[in-house]
Amino acid sequence: xxxxxxxxxxxxxxxxxxxxxxxxxxxxxxxxxxxxxxxxxxxxxxxxxxxxxxxxxxxxxxxxxxxxxxxxxxxxxxxxxxxxxxxxxxxxxxxxxxxxxxxxxxxxxxxxxxxxxxxxxxxxxxxxxxxxxxxxxxxxxxxx
Numbered sequence: 001x002x003x004x005x006x007x008x009x010x011x012x013x014x015x016x017x018x019x020x021x022x023x024x025x026x027x028x029x030x031x032x033x034x035x036x037x038x039x040x041x042x043x044x045x046x047x048x049x050x051x052x053x054x055x056x057x058x059x060x061x062x063x064x065x066x067x068x069x070x071x072x073x074x075x076x077x078x079x080x081x082x083x084x085x086x087x088x089x090x091x092x093x094x095x096x097x098x099x100x101x102x103x104x105x106x107x108x109x110x111x112x113x114x115x116x117x118x119x120x121x122x123x124x125x126x127x128x129x130x131x132x133x134x135x136x137x138x139x140x141x142x143x144x
Contacts, residue, residue, distance in 0.1 A: 092136075
């Protein structure tokens with residue numbers, strides 16, 4: 001079995017900050033927009049990215065097994081523990097004493113953890129594994 005990547009977990013904090021300015025007109029990736037087109041309002045990323053504050057956690061990705069799904073080392077995941085696991089969802093799982101993030105493959109009574117990097121093996125979950133689906137990834141925050 002692959003060496004499972006470790007995740008560092010964080011809980012969302014209740015923020016008294018009003019949020020950052022949100023530019024609803026969009027930012028041009030073509031020709032520049034004039035500053036007259038920019039009208040901003042306040043937006044909170046917690047309010048935008050977190051549906052269920054009591055069951056949501058953040059975790060940083062460690063490793064490269066999910067790079068083809070756009071999850072890179074040190075990306076910050078938003079994980080909701082209240083969501084139902086389903087086939088093809090990206091999930092944070094606890095397996096044999098470690099946490100990992102993988103795509104769920106569920107067929108009939110079988111579960112596989114599918115990496116999104118061909119250099120990593122698919123993990124077939126059996127009765128011998130200490131296994132739990134810990135939460136479903138809803139968003140990823142990247143640094144550029």
